[in-house]
Amino acid sequence: MSLLHFGWFLGAGFGVQGWGDDSYGVGYDWKKPQVYQDAARVFEASGLDLLVIEDGVTVPDTYGGTAEVNLASARFVPKHDPLPLVPYLLGATSKLGIVPTLSASFYEPFTAARLLxxxxxxxDGRLGFNVVTSGSDLAAQNYGLDKQIEHDLRYDRADEWIDVVRKLWRSWEPDAIVEDAAGRVFADYRKVHTIDHDGRFFTVRGPLTNAPLPEEPVMVQAGASGRGQAFAGKNSDVVLALASTPERMRAHRDAVRQAAADAGRSPDAIRVLFVVQPIVTANAEESASVRAARAELTQASIDEALQSISYLSGVDFKRFDLDAPLPELSTNSNQGTLDNFVKSAPAGSTLREILQTRAQGDGLAVIGTPDEIADHLATLGEQVGGDGFLFTGHVHPANVHRTLDPLVPALRRRGILRTELGDGGLRQNLLDF
Ligand SMILES: Cc1cc2nc3c(=O)[nH]c(=O)nc-3n(C[C@H](O)[C@H](O)[C@H](O)COP(=O)(O)O)c2cc1C
Structure with missing residues (x-):
């Protein structure tokens, strides 16, 4: 078996960790850095390459026109800005890649380039950034717009955004700082350049104020629509992906790699990582009972699943009959996420059947003993020609240890999880294999 890359996708962002679990709040306050620092230490010791921290800038009220379910279940909010958390995570670790999310729609390229x-x-080379285009109208309304700009146009704008960010990073030549005390020259003005960018969406003079970077941050992205994949293929180092079957995973990876080739890049420069939620059980009996309990949809679990997809897709799922197939749906928000949800059960399935299928493990969830989960991921890796996986879940230590303590040895026994991270930074670790 060959090595795969593993990471953790913190889907709750810098937000509430494990509300509803017995361990909620025990020993930690989610509003403070410690719980994330402790988790990051475990991820590093486990040989995970990176921690991706979700973010969003709305209190969603798409589901039934109210934030009631969202706030009651602490899904998506409350949450804090992930960027100030980054130095704490860097301080707690020495090799793990740290990847906060940042919106290309709402951060000016100069602000983003300077912060990153x-x-x-x-x-020291361990930073990544997850570029999102923030599809929600609710988000746009927090930044002075009536609604979010059109889906593909958002990606056109993001294309120019990343181009400007990178030009700013390169506005100082690598050897511009000379520190020549005798000559009384700190930096050589001939090696610091304006960028004079005058494009369709941005006008930026430059140069950046910062000292030049030995290594640019790793760009991560999760677009799944055709336009999103083209954007990722052209610009990304890592693609985060959701897909419910090996065939769909393979198709997604192939499409991103093709997009990279179309943009004149080597497809091997990109790592496509699929998000999975391992639910570790002790034996077959427990797996069966977890599956049965999850398939037993309650009003609370239905509401929670539907408010989540409503938020992510911008489509109000409250208005659909649970016992009828879904109508044809489209969105100006996250197209790939909506498509993946609709296709997670066979065509013609009712909404209830889609929820049941996903709850039992055909969506994100992988339910089984450590050996079963490790076998499943090893097989998927081979079928998909995959680069690896991101585990998802909250980072209270109860969940982190319940998941990784049994899984890490099982993955290592199969030779698919590295035993040690290198010192060369996130990009180097991702390119090791
Ligand atoms: C694994 C994963 C993580 C994502 N993280 C975020 C996030 O933190 N914030 C956000 O606004 N969107 C996030 N998204 C949404 C994507 O940035 C993107 O908008 C979405 O995948 C739809 O793109 P598409 O319309 O090209 O399919 C995420 C999507 C996926 C699949």
Missing amino acids: STLQHFA
Whole structure:
């Protein structure tokens, strides 16, 4: 078996960790860095390459036109800004890649380039950034717009955004700082350049104020629509992906790799990582009972699943009959996420059947003993030609240890999880194999 890359996707962001679990709040306050620092230490010791921290800038009320379910279940909010958390995570670890989320729609490229450059200087090459285009109208309304701009146009804008960010990072030549005390020259003005960018969406003079970067941060992205995949293929180092079957995983990876080739890049420069939620059980009996309990949909579990997809897709799922197939749906928000949800059960399935299928493990969840989960991931890795996986879940130590303590040895026994991270930074670790 060959090595795969593993990481952790913190889907709750810098937000509430494990509300509803017995362990909720025990020993930690989710609003403070410690719980994330402790988790990051475990991820590093486990040989995970990176920690990706979700973010969003709305209190969602798409589901039934109210934030009631969302706030009651602490899904998506409350949450804090992930960027100030980054230095704490860097301080707690020495090799793990740290990847906060940042919106290309709401951060000016100069602001983003300056912030990320500053953090990367702290990080010694361990920083990544998850670029999102923030599809929600609710988000746009927090930044002075009536609604979010059209889906593909958002990606056109993001294409130019990343181009400007990178031009700013390169506005200082690598050897611009000479520190020549005798000559009384700190930096050589001939090696610091304006970028004079005058594009369709941005006008930026530059140069950046920051010292030049030895290594640019790793760009992570999760677009899944055709336009999103083209954007990722052209610009990304890592693609985060959701897919419910090996065939769909393979198709997604192939499409991103093709998009990279179309943009003149080597497809091997990109790592496509699929998000999975391992639910570790002790034996077949417990797996069966977990599956049965999850398939037993309660009003609370239905509401929670539907408010989540409503938020992610911008479509109000409250208005659909649970016992009828879904109508044809489209969105200006996250197209790939909606498509993946609809296709997670066979065509013609009712909404209830889609929820049942996903709850039992055909969506994100992988339910089984450590050996079963490790076998499943090893097989998927081979079928998909995959680069690896991101585990998802909250980071209270009860969940982190319940998941990783049994899984890490099982993955290592199969030779698919590295035993040690290198010192060369996130990009180097990702390119090791
Ligand atoms: C694993 C994963 C993580 C994501 N994380 C975020 C996030 O933190 N914030 C956000 O606004 N969108 C997030 N998204 C949404 C994506 O950025 C993107 O908008 C979405 O996948 C739809 O893109 P598409 O319309 O090209 O399919 C995430 C998507 C996936 C699959």
